[in-house]
């Protein structure tokens with residue numbers, strides 16, 4: 486990456502009586518003062534040891550480098566600012582669970598030519614959460630000094646040697662990767678090293694820890710509490726939904742299977758999730774399909790039905806469904822394994838099918854939206870494409886609102902006689 490401003494390294498002079506902080510800029514400017522400051526930095530480094538049989542040993546045939554512990558210096562270089570840690574969190578993500586990555590500055594190492602090097606080794610994890618290392622090469626001229634990283638019979642090289650240093654280069658690898666710094670033939674190879682740890686992203690705590698925020702400090706919580714406990718509100722039970730206000734990726738195979746999607750909710754979506762969890766103890770995040778076309782088609786058949794007059798009556802129940810109940814299709818199971826939404830001819834059958842669950846993974850539910858039903862103004866992802874057979878086969882597609890939707894189901898006993906209130910919280 487190109488760094489606009491110089492990287493500044495500050496360190497103590499090492500003479501307590503002088504109480505002086507020294508400073509070097511990288512790249513090093515041509516003028517004498519800058520060159521002198523850099524020479525002082527080199528001089529302030531200690532020979533770097535390495536771990537052998539539980540001991541720190543100094544053996545130049547194995548490791549020849551200078552080092553300064555993180556406790557002895559500071560720098561304005563911040564790998565978070567440059568997006569390195571975000572990139573790592575995405576690139577090194579661990580399977581079903583999506584933790585963040587935390588980087589801790591460890592050392593400044595200087596491999597100087599000729600013969601600065603570090604023979605093959607793996608970095609010793611300092612704790613069980615440590616998952617890797619990040620090395621950042623600061624702009625200074627050197628030759629040689631390739632970094633090799635090896636794993637499972639594969640090897641990759643990072644060669645950042647240059648006579649005209651302008652960029653900052655970095656590499657990161659898991660703790661179980663063997664790596665090696667080949668000999669630096671000339672110049673100085675300056676490296677900031679960081680230990681990388683798995684870290685739960687902030688929202689994880691909120692999704693699981695209901696006490697993370699005092700609920701009564703949130704206006705919404707009290708309002709929702711009153712609403713749910715109001716005897717006139719959904720007296721025979723119902724389902725509540727909340728359309729998330731942020732977008733979350735959700736329709737790809739991996740994300741659709743993510744059982745921890747609720748932990749990634751942001752802002753008001755997380756607050757609403759928390760409130761519903763606290764008040765109903767049955768919240769689910771789910772994808773919600775765009776139902777507009779379904780509703781339109783349903784309306785058409787019902788009009789047809791009316792015209793045909795199956796039984797000569799129209800009790801208006803279905804119309805009411807369309808006109809007044811904000812009904813939608815939501816995805817109950819993983820989108821990745823879901824069957825396509827059925828064509829309207831089949832849906833008609835499906836609506837009367839004795840066991841809809843056996844028929845499709847998509848279920849239509851009446852939902853009382855706490856905010857609003859999702860519509861085309863929300864970012865959406867393609868959820869299912871399928872061939873629809875009408876007069877002519879056409880390709881149809883269903884979209885789920887882009888991001889993840891939350892479904893809250895809760896049964897709140899409202900009186901002895903009612904069946905409880907099923908609530909659906911939905912967000913994206």
Ligand SMILES: O=C(O)CCC(=O)C(=O)O
Nearest residue numbers: 603608620632666676678
């Ligand atoms: O400088 C490098 O590229 C790697 C350094 C290294 O392996 C270490 O500090 O443990």
Ligand SMILES: [Fe+2]
Nearest residue numbers: 606607608664
């Ligand atoms: Fe290492």
